[in-house]
Amino acid sequence: MKEMVKGTDSDAFVELLYSGYKNHSLVRKYKSELHQFAKLRNAIVHERVNADYYIAEPHIEVVERIEEICKEFEKPQTALSIATSPVFYYYEDAYLKDVLKVINKFDFTRFPVYDKDDKYVALLTSTEIIQWMAKHFSDSVVHFEDVRVKELLTKGKNYFVTFVDEDASLYHIEELFERYHTRGKKLQAVIITETGDRHGKPIGVITPWDLLDSDPED
Template sequence: MRQLIVLLYYYHFRGVELMENLLQGENVHRFEAAYNRIHNKLIDLVYPTRRHIPYGEALHSAKKLHNIVKYNYDILRQFGQLRNALVHRKIRNDFYIAEPHNEIVEEIEKICELLYIPPLALSIASQPVTTYTTTTPLKIILNKIKDKGFSQFPIYDENEFQGLLTEGGIANWLACNIINNSVSLDNVTAIDILKNEKKHNVRFLSKDCSIYDLEGTFEKSFEENLKLEAIIITHSGSTKQKPIGIVTSWDLVKIDHTTLSIASHV
C-alpha cells in the first residue's frame, strides 16, 4: 500500500512537471512565431527587396519611417533581447533558461497584429471635409473660417478637384485688391482666389489605405523636396470623387495616439 501511495505521488508530481514544460513550450513557441512575423514585417517596411536583414537593423530603420514602430520601439527591442536569450541560451531541447510570461506573449501578439493590420489613414483624417465649388462666394468661405477655424478648403468644379483654397491664398488676394484701404468682396468667388493661390502639392489616397501609405506619401514628397500641403482621401483615390477625409502634416502627430489606443485595446 505504501509503495502504491509513493508511486501515485511520483506520477502526480511528474505529471505536473510535464504539464509545466508543455505550457512553457507553448509560450515560447507563440512568442517565437510572433517575433518571426514581426521581423519579416519590419524587413518588408524598410527593405522590401531583401530578406536576410538582422532584426535590430530592420527595427532601427523602421523606427525612422513609421510611428507605429517608433512608439513601440523600446518593447520591440526588448523582445529581440528576450528572443536571443530563448534561442542562444537554451540548455536542452525541452528546457529554456528564460520563459516569457503570458502577458509578454499576449503583448507581442498584439503588436504583431497591429503591424500587419495598421490603422487606416482615415483614422487620423479630419472628417467630414468642407468643400466648395469654384462659384462659391468668398463671403461664405470667410464665414466658415470665422465659425470653424478651418484653413484649407478643397475646391471642386462639379465632381473634379480644382485646387486647394487656403488662408494664405485669401490673404494674398486681399493684399492685391486693396483700393483706397478697402476691399470689395462683391461677386468674388472661390475661383478668383484659386487664380492667386500658389501651386499646392496635394495627393490623393483611397479610403482603404493605411497609415503606412500615409507616412510613405509624406516621406516621398520630402525626399523630392516638395512640401505636401494635404492628402485628400476619397473612395478609390480619384480626383473626381468627393473627399471623405483630409490629412495635413500636422495630423501626423495623431498617429502615435491612434497607435496607443489600438495597442491598448486590441
C-alpha cells in the first residue's frame, strides 16, 4: 500500500488506508476489512496483558482472508480481463455497411477510427450512426451502400477517450472513469494498446458498461 499511496511520508497503516481511500478504488473496496485487521493487529501487539497472554488472536479464516487481499494488491485484476477483445476498428475510408455487420453480429457500440497513417482520429459510436441514418432518412429507405465511416464522424464533436497499456489494472481503469466523472466529463472508452500509445494498434476497449458488467464490488 505504501507504494500505491503517494503524497504521504507516513508508514502508519491506518493513515495509508485513509489517504489511499480517496484516490484508489482497490483500497476503497477493502477499506472496511483492512481497518478491522488494523484494529486486530493493534490489539495483538499493543494490548497484550503480559508476554504470554494476548487479548486477541486471528482465526485461520482471518489469516487466509488477509492473504487473499494481499495477493490482489500485489497482482490486481488486469483491465484486459474485462475488455472487449479483439477490437473492431476502422479506417476513415471503410464502409458503413461493414460496421453495421459487426454491430448486428456482436452488439458492439464503439469503434476506434484511424487515418491512413494508422493514427487515431476519433471514436465512432452507434449513436452517431443512428443520427446519420435519421438525418438521411427518405421515403422509408436509408441508402448507405457507398457511405464511408468518415462521413459519419460529427465535425467538432470529440468524445473523451483515453489510452492505457496492456498491463494496466482494472482498478486503474475505474479511477480513470471516476476522475473524468468528478470533472463533469463522460469518458466514453478506454482503449488498450501494447504500450499505451494512442496511435498503437488497439487490443482491447473498455466502456462504462464493461465496468458495470464486471461488478468488481462483489
